Amino acid sequence: MSVDEARPLSVVLVDDHSLCRNGLTDLLQHRGGMRVAASTGDASKVCGLLREHQPDLLVLDLRMPMGDGLSVLRQIRAEGIDTPVLILTMSDAQDDLAAALHAGVRGYLLKDMEPEDVIASIGRAARGELVVAPALTLKLAQMLQGGRPGQERQDLLASLTEREREILEHLARGESNKTIARALDISHDTVKLHVRHILTKLNLSSRVEAAVLAVEQRGASAGGDSLFRRTPR
Known part of the structure; x- marks a missing residue:
């Protein structure tokens, strides 16, 4: 999916905590100049939202009661939807990072990052770059060196x-x-x-x-x- 630089980047947010969804929506729209096309805490609605809005990026929580983020990712790929996916989570576990990268995510960010860093990283991911939380760089290097x-x-x-x-x-x-x-x-x-x-x-x-x-x-x-x-x- 190519990004039209003349329009605001569009994202769909998936997180089971409404406070997190609302806060991130406000952050991206008012401070990041992006458009949050839709948000939901219901994993079963994700495919429909992606087809309807065709966003530049799906921002997805890793841990949700109604379906974990990687299961959602596998489902949308099985449905033939190729929207890039970025994980935004509290988990800094190396196993979660490895599983997400193996699944083909565009990025892996942590919820305790500074707001401006989250905005910048989501923007970069929506434009086609690969992003990983700076705090995870060492773990990623260790994991990949093997x-x-x-x-x-x-x-x-x-x-x-x-x-x-x-x-x-x-x-x-x-x-x-x-x-x-x-x-x-x-x-x-x-x-x-x-x-x-x-x-x-x-x-x-x-x-x-x-x-x-x-x-x-x-x-x-x-x-x-x-x-x-x-x-x-």
């Missing part, structure tokens, strides 16, 4: 071409394929092909994993100026 030795990571990164490394730099900033294509003056399909090659070479299953690996590697690189140490080939 005990992989540092030298093995270096060897995998060294297998990337210069163009693939360049695109990985953009992935580390959470940019969408469309944004990357525009920045590098190449086609959207070419970016998709490069991303697929990057994931294959790094033995990863998603661009989120690639982005986190890149950010972690940038922090480990001497001087922090580049994502990668150039390993002699």
